[in-house]
Amino acid sequence: MSDPIPMIRPHKGRGAASNPEGRFESTRHQAEDDGWYREDDEHRPETEVREELARSVITRNDSPDVAFEQATNPYRGCEHGCIYCFARPSHSYLNLSPGLDFETKLFAKTNLEEILRGELSKRNYVCKPINIGSNTDPYQPIEKKWRLTRAALALLNECNHPCTIVTKNALVERDLDILAPMAQRNLVQVFVSINSLDNKLAAKLEPRATAPHRRMKAVETLAQAGVPVGVLVAPIIPALNERDLEAIVEQAAARGAKAVGYTCVRLPHELKQLFREWLDLHYPERAAHIMSLIQQMNGGKDYDSNFATRMRGQGVFAEIIRKRVQVACRKAGLHRAWDVVLDTSCFVPPRVRSPQGELF
Template identity: 50%
Template sequence: MDNLDAEYPIAPPAPLKGRGAVTNLQGRYELDQRVTVDDGWLAGGEDDAPPALKTQVFEEQARSILTRNASPDIPFNVSLNPYRGCEHGCIYCFARPTHSYLGLSPGLDFESRIYAKINAPELLRRELSKKNYAPEPIALGVNTDAYQPVERELRLTRRIIEILHDYGHPFAAITKSSLIERDMDLLAPMAERGQVMAAVTITTLDAQIARTLEPRAATPSRRLRTIRALSEAGIPVGVSVAPVIPFVTEPDLERVLEACAEAGATSASYIVLRLPWEVAPLFKDWLAAHFPQRADRVMARVHDMRGGKDYDSSFAHRMKGEGAWADLLKQRFDKAVKRLGLNARQHGILDMSHFKKPAPAAAPNPQLDLF
């Protein structure tokens, strides 16, 4: 506890109900730094409690919708994210630092100020209709969850999948939400043609830990039911155990894989906790608030797997870590996957042959403006 006591000489930050981050840490691009100080005026009674933080959704007109990457440790080249920010509030989310580009906090702002790319379906259709467009699988919702709560009302993800379905374009989706079940009427026929895969992220089976770690995502038991529903509908589904957090979710690794295999998952992957940029201090605050007795042990193990640092961004190590503990974790995962038959990956290649290019949108007729 020595390090924790030194970092928080008065008291660690208090958690907020229904939120992952416990602070609204400033983004790295802000020029002015602000520090909250307790001057003794707050008595700490119920009347002094801060009001519940409400989620705000802002509509934006995106300029483009497909993102391409060349990272050798990511199994896709093209991704699509209908939303910026994510109300699920997962404290470990590697996308949190992207809110800094908006002049907002990667902390509470990231999970309470959501930007919806309201023109995403139209942009996708326009992209697919380009003469030089070459189809390759699109990864849907890898940065922020495409099925986060606001999707129930806006249905951007639904409209995107309708386009992919209608034009036979393959894609893979990853989510922590049961809302994906809503779209099984589109996913199932695409699965029959070998055009879709799904993955459900499950970090732990402990509902209490999940409630603080990823507060507004579906419960672990509900996600298992989603895996079963997708599997029974003939949709290839895998489990992503991401991230593996030492001494927090790591003890659950084998049990998560066993439960997912029983539910019908056919493949599995894992990623070791990543703490890029502002995620590191946000995660440390979360540890201090929820697991103060384990905080030093957790960070010591993270440093063991990250070359003595909070994070190593090199392609060779950023996903799995390095060193003895990373090797041991890989051995545990590989043995469990082999025992459970989760490494078959018989649906690893998506079929491109059904893609048909949309007709280009008709240019507006200026003559019509006269009538």
């Protein structure tokens, strides 16, 4: 038998280097060298977007360590390509790989606004803040064309429905004409995710997300427009990006952020393999040390799904991170947790569009 082709190599503009089968696949593929392989034959995977007609778009959450009860995601998969993304394993449910498929084979819920309108108009609907972008980034690059996040925001604005947004893309500034009026009515909070100030690291870690310095500028722009904005230092990866923690908090405060949150890296399911692969490609001299620290924060495993510890980790290193965030926030005058409660009292159910039009 010949040696396997050395397929594991970085792709420019992509986070994952390979496309391993998802955990639900019944078959496995093994590449073999037929003698024709050359190093310069690298194929750059292109982004494909498929339209999806969703049957429902509001998901409910009862996890005790998640701050919201309702969420909506305009897209499946994420072009940002963040190698650490905990949502990667969700692509396995589509019989696609959590690797390159997750960041190249994307799905746009083109009927999002229509279905969301119908769900909000139900008689038994109880208004609670909806998080936009709980699984994948609502302002990833394809939003520029598809504008599904903007459509959802416009609807929520129309019916006075509160929402929160999590993003790492400066494209959020585009929707200030909606966000600013919502903020005046206490209907929105935006969190910008910034986990490093090193552009070279960010280009490998989250290749198609907005550069860190530009995200900081977005924080400032939102704050100046009166939109409540916080910064998420997420995820913190020991011995890789945690050195920037204090500087991020300090700059966030200077740009007008009101709160800072953080999480430590999580590696569920197939993400363990993908992250180890990424470390071996980009930081081989530190790979073993980084994984050792991650395991120390997860009870000796690559990942511990315990609700009490999965977001922040456990053990000595996790406690050091917690104290560093605490001290940095105190020095910067920022809250560790958001203390503003969004207004749900003004919600007016939207009218479902009828093919017969409006009579009154």
